[in-house]
Amino acid sequence: MKEQLKQIRIVRKKNYIGRYTLIILVMAWFIILTMLPVYGIIKETFKNGWHIFITSLATPASQHSFLMTLWITVGTIIINTVFGVILAVVLVKQNFRGKLLFEGFVDLPFAVSPVVAGFMFIVLFGPKGWIGNWFETHQLKIVYAFPGMLIATLFVTLPFVAREVIPVLREFGLQQEEAAYILGASKWQTFLKVTLPSIKWGLAYGITLTIARSIGEFGAVLVVSGSIINKTQTATLHIHQEFTDFNYAGAFSAAVVLAVISFLILTTMQHVYKRKRI
Amino acid sequence: MGILLKEICKKFGDFVAVDHVSFEVQEGELVALLGPSGCGKSTILRIIAGLETPDSGEIYLTGKDVTALSPQKRKVGFVFQHYALFKHMTAEKNIAFGLEIQKKKKDDIHKKVQELIDLVKLQGYEKHYPDQLSGGQRQRVALARALATEPKVLLLDEPFGALDAKVRENLGQWLREFHKKLKITSIFVTHDQSEAIEISDKIIVIRQGTVEQIGTAREVYEHPGSKFVASFIGQVNVLDAIVKANQIRIKGTNYSVENKNNDTQNDGDVVLLVRPEDIQLIPAEEMPNDLPCTIKRIHYRGSHYEIDCEINGLNVRIIENKKDIYQEKWRENQNVYMNFKSFRIFQAEQGHERIHEKLKEAGYIE
Numbered sequence: 001m002k003e004q005l006k007q008i009r010i011v012r013k014k015n016y017i018g019r020y021t022l023i024i025l026v027m028a029w030f031i032i033l034t035m036l037p038v039y040g041i042i043k044e045t046f047k048n049g050w051h052i053f054i055t056s057l058a059t060p061a062s063q064h065s066f067l068m069t070l071w072i073t074v075g076t077i078i079i080n081t082v083f084g085v086i087l088a089v090v091l092v093k094q095n096f097r098g099k100l101l102f103e104g105f106v107d108l109p110f111a112v113s114p115v116v117a118g119f120m121f122i123v124l125f126g127p128k129g130w131i132g133n134w135f136e137t138h139q140l141k142i143v144y145a146f147p148g149m150l151i152a153t154l155f156v157t158l159p160f161v162a163r164e165v166i167p168v169l170r171e172f173g174l175q176q177e178e179a180a181y182i183l184g185a186s187k188w189q190t191f192l193k194v195t196l197p198s199i200k201w202g203l204a205y206g207i208t209l210t211i212a213r214s215i216g217e218f219g220a221v222l223v224v225s226g227s228i229i230n231k232t233q234t235a236t237l238h239i240h241q242e243f244t245d246f247n248y249a250g251a252f253s254a255a256v257v258l259a260v261i262s263f264l265i266l267t268t269m270q271h272v273y274k275r276k277r278i
Numbered sequence: 279m280g281i282l283l284k285e286i287c288k289k290f291g292d293f294v295a296v297d298h299v300s301f302e303v304q305e306g307e308l309v310a311l312l313g314p315s316g317c318g319k320s321t322i323l324r325i326i327a328g329l330e331t332p333d334s335g336e337i338y339l340t341g342k343d344v345t346a347l348s349p350q351k352r353k354v355g356f357v358f359q360h361y362a363l364f365k366h367m368t369a370e371k372n373i374a375f376g377l378e379i380q381k382k383k384k385d386d387i388h389k390k391v392q393e394l395i396d397l398v399k400l401q402g403y404e405k406h407y408p409d410q411l412s413g414g415q416r417q418r419v420a421l422a423r424a425l426a427t428e429p430k431v432l433l434l435d436e437p438f439g440a441l442d443a444k445v446r447e448n449l450g451q452w453l454r455e456f457h458k459k460l461k462i463t464s465i466f467v468t469h470d471q472s473e474a475i476e477i478s479d480k481i482i483v484i485r486q487g488t489v490e491q492i493g494t495a496r497e498v499y500e501h502p503g504s505k506f507v508a509s510f511i512g513q514v515n516v517l518d519a520i521v522k523a524n525q526i527r528i529k530g531t532n533y534s535v536e537n538k539n540n541d542t543q544n545d546g547d548v549v550l551l552v553r554p555e556d557i558q559l560i561p562a563e564e565m566p567n568d569l570p571c572t573i574k575r576i577h578y579r580g581s582h583y584e585i586d587c588e589i590n591g592l593n594v595r596i597i598e599n600k601k602d603i604y605q606e607k608w609r610e611n612q613n614v615y616m617n618f619k620s621f622r623i624f625q626a627e628q629g630h631e632r633i634h635e636k637l638k639e640a641g642y643i644e
Binding site: 175176178179180181182183184185186189193194197198 | 426
């Protein structure tokens with residue numbers, strides 16, 4: 001009996017060692033890969049004091065780029081939330097031929113490199129593209145202008161809302177909606193009062209992912225916008241510009257702002273994710 | 279007039295779910311739609327509520343043709359099998375939903391909800407969310423929600439299916455009392471024959487999308503109209519037999535019983551159905567037509583005993599009440615005799631094996 005107990009204790013000790021080695025390994029990896037760079041960038045930015053941080057953010061080019069990112073993000077949230085929910089509803093509730101294939105294509109933006117996506121839009125909407133040509137004759141610029149950048153961002157963030165809402169909607173099922181119909185609620189009333197509140201956390205998570213991606217998008221927007229200072233530069237493009245111009249203070253300052261925003265999004269995301277699971 | 283269905287048909291692809299179903303439910307009746315799972319009884323209920331559109335046929339609710347009406351306009355109350363409560367709303371809000379859709383005054387809604395909370399005895403649970411309530415409580419919220427809009431017809435889909443046995447029994451009795459008080463025309467779907475017998479005024483037995491028999495619990499149990507009904511409602515032993523000159527001989531034995539029932543039957547193959555409680559075991563032969571048999575196993579069932587006997591390789595189940603066993607009259611491997619206090623015979627036009635197969639498929643015999 002006693003020997004048996006001893007053995008058990010030894011086995012447990014071994015497990016502890018294994019566990020802590022793993023934890024330390026993971027922590028070290030995490031620190032090297034994420035915490036250190038964040039520390040580095042903050043240290044570099046404030047090396048010469050707050051003054052440079054403020055002045056480099058106050059330049060017209062910097063402010064314009066952040067505004068650009070803001071508008072693109074706002075536009076993307078509105079359009080992709082509405083469209084993403086419709087997409088999810090269609091894919092969950094409607095049956096049509098080729099639905100499976102179509103469902104697969106929803107993930108296309110995940111698979112295509114953003115740079116390639118950007119080029120696709122240039123081909124399509126550029127002055128010589130077959131859709132862009134039509135817009136050109138109607139005095140509307142798409143590529144190298146705000147509409148093109150918005151379209152590119154819409155493309156790369158397309159799957160987020162739909163992908164988060166689809167499983168929640170599937171699990172939600174039909175019965176609660178049927179109960180609402182029988183109690184006299186129209187389809188629209190049922191959607192607003194029953195369906196939407198039930199999918200809201202999935203939707204919120206999808207929107208958070210959309211925001212994070214819209215703010216951070218670089219490749220697709222770079223190609224489509226042409227990165228024109230004070231015109232079509234977003235915050236990420238601005239950082240790239242400053243960096244290639246050897247204006248490290250400007251690049252780092254803007255980067256810190258984006259990092260703080262990312263941190264806020266991450267916290268919200270964690271919060272929303274917990275609620276979503278309940 | 280309560281509910282009237284005329285020649286309702288519904289197919290899902292190639293599968294015929296409901297096949298020319300017609301029946302009438304009188305105003306104020308509580309009727310059970312009884313049948314094995316997959317027999318189409320839930321589909322019939324959903325068709326009445328307007329959640330499914332029949333391929334053909336007509337539906338009348340309180341005398342009005344509602345066949346073309348949407349579920350919103352049929353004004354029925356519906357209790358779903360898994361309650362389908364709105365998870366993001368409190369019990370109170372769930373119950374108020376229908377009234378809020380009707381844009382009733384706030385004070386009136388509040389009054390009505392309080393009345394219903396009292397009626398279903400959920401005082402103190404008004405602000406609870408569905409996941410904070412027990413199964414029985416959710417069931418009662420669902421019922422109150424269905425009744426809030428004062429429907430003329432109440433439909434319940436397996437109302438006690440998801441509850442455990444004890445709660446189920448209590449709620450069944452409670453529903454019975456409740457119906458007596460409200461007198462609302464109600465149909466409930468169930469696959470549990472004892473539930474149907476206990477609760478309903480009338481039972482409609484459904485089999486493979488058709489109406490098999492309609493009658494009171496007593497009629498259906500004591501005078502089953504078909505082999506299916508006899509074996510579905512209660513337990514039953516199925517034996518092959520041959521009728522000759524008003525004598526019924528059980529196949530595989532030399533023993534015959536007189537055909538004293540009213541079942542007029544031409545000579546030929548029949549199926550003899552006898553309920554376990556209608557078989558009497560006797561220690562020694564009293565009458566010349568008593569069947570010799572061997573006790574194989576005695577199962578304790580709490581309120582009674584079930585005894586498996588064997589006659590020439592045929593298994594027969596017998597129910598004996600506790601008192602008889604208590605005297606230790608029977609033991610396993612004992613050679614005894616049995617006779618049938620009552621039985622029914624049906625023509626064996628489909629062949630014995632097929633009936634057996636079907637009953638086995640549906641899980642009524644082993």
